[in-house]
Amino acid sequence: RRLTGHDEYLYNSAGWAYAEVGDHETALRWLRAGIDVVLANGDYDRLADQLLEMAQRSLWALGRAPDDELTRRVHAFEA
Numbered sequence: 001r002r003l004t005g006h007d008e009y010l011y012n013s014a015g016w017a018y019a020e021v022g023d024h025e026t027a028l029r030w031l032r033a034g035i036d037v038v039l040a041n042g043d044y045d046r047l048a049d050q051l052l053e054m055a056q057r058s059l060w061a062l063g064r065a066p067d068d069e070l071t072r073r074v075h076a077f078e079a
Contacts, residue, residue, distance in 0.1 A: 024058035031055040048074045
């Protein structure tokens with residue numbers, strides 16, 4: 001992360017990998033951080049929705065409600 005912390009694909013891949021092995025808490029940290037990176041740097045590759053969807057799936061897997069604030073941030077950015 002120190003070398004490529006600006007690369008949204010790092011967060012996308014890490015979030016996906018952690019979710020795949022069932023570590024949804026760690027996945028959420030990576031995915032939320034990835035959304036922050038995308039929103040700060042621009043969503044040129046259209047990853048914000050994908051990161052959001054994966055984050056919501058991890059929340060669901062943990063038995064938590066969807067993160068409405070995160071959803072609003074992503075949708076406001078895309079508007």
